[in-house]
Amino acid sequence: MVNEDKVRIMTAMAREEKKYGSEITENMQFFKKDYVRSHVLAVLWSYTIAYLLLFFLIIFYNINYILLNFVVIDYLTVGMVMLFSYALLFFLCVLISRIHYLEKYENEHRILEEYYDNVLKLKKIYAEDGKETEDVNTAGN
Template sequence: MLNEDKIRIMSRCAMYEKAEGKEDLKINRYFQGDYVRLNVLKTLIGATIGFVLCLGLYVVLQSEYYMENFASLDLMALGKTFLFVYAIVMIIFGIISVMFYGWKYADAQKRIRWYYKDLNALSEFNEMEDK
């Protein structure tokens, strides 16, 4: 005989596994600190590449000015300005990514808990059927 509660739980588990369950189970393999640090590192590497590309574009667009005034430029001040802007960009991206990936991990953990509760309920249904 079919147990409607068991069928509901099984279908809920299957829908979860097909939707966000794949991503959540990947996230669940890490500790929270490790997951956040790994993704912050990826974000900072991507932001560094983007900053270097933007800096290169800026230099190319301003190359005429720099060629004409190269002798009178204060290269140390220009370098310090670029490093200051780089540091600000990295701090902003770092803070945002820590908050975002911390939230994402916590949200995945909530969904995983419900999934495991459903799996335990299925296990109990199977044990009751076996007896």
């Protein structure tokens, strides 16, 4: 006889496994602080490279103007504007990525807790089924 509770729980577990895969279990190996810090550092590394690439693209695009006005350009002001814009966007990236990865960690943690709750429910159902089978076997003797 098919136990409907087991089928429902196993279907929910299979759906979660298919939807999230092993990504959640791999990410849950980290503490929250380490998980967020590693992802924020990856975002900042990518941001720094993108900022430098954009800076060099702007220089190459305006190379004619730079070479013609090499002596007249106020490099201190240009450097301060670049540094200020980099720092402002840097802190913005830290804030946004930190919030995003904290929420992502909490969401994945909640999903994993639900999955483990389903595992415990399934174990309980199997334990009860095993006990019933044992009772039937002993009653028949």
